[in-house]
Amino acid sequence: MTTFAGSQAFIGIIYLIASALFILALKWMNAPPTARRGILSGEIGMVLAIGGTLLQLGVDGKLEHISIDYTWIFIALGIGTAIGVPLGLVQMTAVPQRTALSHAFGAFCVTLVGTSEFYLGTPHIPAFKMAVLCCEVILGGLTVTGSLMAAGKLQEVLPQRPITFKGQNFVNLTMLAVAIVLAVYLVHDPGATHLYPVMVGIALMFGVMLVIPIGGADMPTVISLLNSYAGLSAAAMGFVLNNKLLIIAGALDGSSGLILSVIMSKAMNRSFTNVLFGAFGQVAAAAAGGQEARPVKSASPEEAAGILAAASRVVVVPGYGMAVAQAQHKVRELYDALTKRGIDVRFAIHPVAGRMPGHMNVLLAEADVPYDRLMEMDDINGDFPQVDVSLIIGANDVTNPAAKTDKASPIYGMPVLDVERSHTVMVIKRSMNPGFAGIDNPLYYMDQTLMLFGDAKVFVSNIVKELAH
Amino acid sequence: MGTALIDGLFVFMLAGFIGFEVIKRISPLLHTPLMSITNALDAIAVVGAIVLVGRNESPLAHVLGILAVIAATSNIVGGFLITDRMLKMFKSSRPTKS
Numbered sequence: 342m343t344t345f346a347g348s349q350a351f352i353g354i355i356y357l358i359a360s361a362l363f364i365l366a367l368k369w370m371n372a373p374p375t376a377r378r379g380i381l382s383g384e385i386g387m388v389l390a391i392g393g394t395l396l397q398l399g400v401d402g403k404l405e406h407i408s409i410d411y412t413w414i415f416i417a418l419g420i421g422t423a424i425g426v427p428l429g430l431v432q433m434t435a436v437p438q439r440t441a442l443s444h445a446f447g448a449f450c451v452t453l454v455g456t457s458e459f460y461l462g463t464p465h466i467p468a469f470k471m472a473v474l475c476c477e478v479i480l481g482g483l484t485v486t487g488s489l490m491a492a493g494k495l496q497e498v499l500p501q502r503p504i505t506f507k508g509q510n511f512v513n514l515t516m517l518a519v520a521i522v523l524a525v526y527l528v529h530d531p532g533a534t535h536l537y538p539v540m541v542g543i544a545l546m547f548g549v550m551l552v553i554p555i556g557g558a559d560m561p562t563v564i565s566l567l568n569s570y571a572g573l574s575a576a577a578m579g580f581v582l583n584n585k586l587l588i589i590a591g592a593l594d595g596s597s598g599l600i601l602s603v604i605m606s607k608a609m610n611r612s613f614t615n616v617l618f619g620a621f622g623q624v625a626a627a628a629a630g631g632q633e634a635r636p637v638k639s640a641s642p643e644e645a646a647g648i649l650a651a652a653s654r655v656v657v658v659p660g661y662g663m664a665v666a667q668a669q670h671k672v673r674e675l676y677d678a679l680t681k682r683g684i685d686v687r688f689a690i691h692p693v694a695g696r697m698p699g700h701m702n703v704l705l706a707e708a709d710v711p712y713d714r715l716m717e718m719d720d721i722n723g724d725f726p727q728v729d730v731s732l733i734i735g736a737n738d739v740t741n742p743a744a745k746t747d748k749a750s751p752i753y754g755m756p757v758l759d760v761e762r763s764h765t766v767m768v769i770k771r772s773m774n775p776g777f778a779g780i781d782n783p784l785y786y787m788d789q790t791l792m793l794f795g796d797a798k799v800f801v802s803n804i805v806k807e808l809a810h
Numbered sequence: 811m812g813t814a815l816i817d818g819l820f821v822f823m824l825a826g827f828i829g830f831e832v833i834k835r836i837s838p839l840l841h842t843p844l845m846s847i848t849n850a851l852d853a854i855a856v857v858g859a860i861v862l863v864g865r866n867e868s869p870l871a872h873v874l875g876i877l878a879v880i881a882a883t884s885n886i887v888g889g890f891l892i893t894d895r896m897l898k899m900f901k902s903s904r905p906t907k908s
Contacts, residue, residue, distance in 0.1 A: 363851050364828055370844055371836045373900040380894050383851055387886055394857040398864040409864045410872070417863060417876045421883020428884060429891025433899075436842060436892065443849045443889060446881040453878040454858045457871035469815055568845055575855050580818050582858050588818055589825040594852040596829030601841060692838060699841030703896050711903035717838050 355393030362386030441492035448484035464532025475524035480574035482544030490552035569598025608692035610755035646807030652729035662735020666797035691739035728763035850889025856882035
């Protein structure tokens, strides 16, 4: 039996090394210069863990005199790779839906393994194991359908607007309660195989119900939250299989998702419950009602170019509208043209500027904007009084001063960029229609504000042309 | 079972704290790549699925295991690939030594 003991210790040590490499991977992710080392570390850990598991299987097979089906393992690994490569090559604008889809895949794997463990073990599953197994498949199941819904909304195959109905919260909470009651019963009687599919089915439905009331603007929070659930379900699977590496990876992923959700909901001035129970839609609809036409000042590309050329400090405020108009490369050209004239150009990035945490940074990095020019909200807000021109491209709510002053505003209390404190504000916008949340922005009527009406991409390239003269 | 549970809870608690401390320090600049790499690392769940397929204890476990290996592998490959592509794009305006 020495070989057996030897193999147990061997796989334990492999998993230990892999755990350390995973933690280092995240540690090195903290800043761009070391981040790619983090990927290498994660990859080595992954290869070690998978290789170790394959070896261990072989040893166990010999000891227990069972044949190990390596053929199907390698076929499945091959198919997974064939699906994974195109998913790794998507456009940067599609990264949010790709991420949502991969949360669904991760949770799908966890739910399937949990289900297999249940049917292999029933009716003799110890109470604790059954309890974590239920956590695993409930969290996994709701993450699968919830993430698919989120991916569908982001890809715009499903309607982006929130779908709400009367008694929604009651229905959702009832479903969750029923799933928990079934889980408790299954812990008590793990032989109740007819109840298990009902519990999983309710978890799957609950995932759908959780995401339908959520609108496009709330996606950063939802993706982060689903990330956290996916991690926690994997950790629960680690408890079921008594696998410490899985517990560690799940805990890391779970805490990462949780931190990001907290950052995102703070940036949107929302509580978790508020995001999940989607009250925003109604408020915004009410606010969009009472509008009157007020005079605004507008300017042509020539005038805008003249003002920019005369500035010494410029801050660009990009929003998701810039990405929708595919204007980021033109914005980089503008950055180059202004920098060449010795003008200091920086970008002010609001935490929810994109469709997922950090999305705007990736989009600008893709357009070759140097990352040290990308400033976080808290770092740049104090500098706005020294800024000559703030150029807002495709952003609205994140620049709305009403969030600071108007208690009646639906976004009151949301942290915003203090653009109105700069000398001149220029806003590129298609028309005076209110933004995503349907909230009017008083910034547009201020004395120092110039509206630049038109398509973001066309307008910016016209400014660049003027600057070239 | 009892001690394994307690051991597991210790590991979970410590890993949770490490996660909070390490991830708190990550620049918001890299939050998207962070999410894609944690996704890839989370797909380590593939080891559980590999064992299910390899041991082939029941037809159901075999089929579900195969699907689970496919889903997790696509996350590993896709996750690392896209994280690497994103990080390659992050360049500084200051000239680098290399």
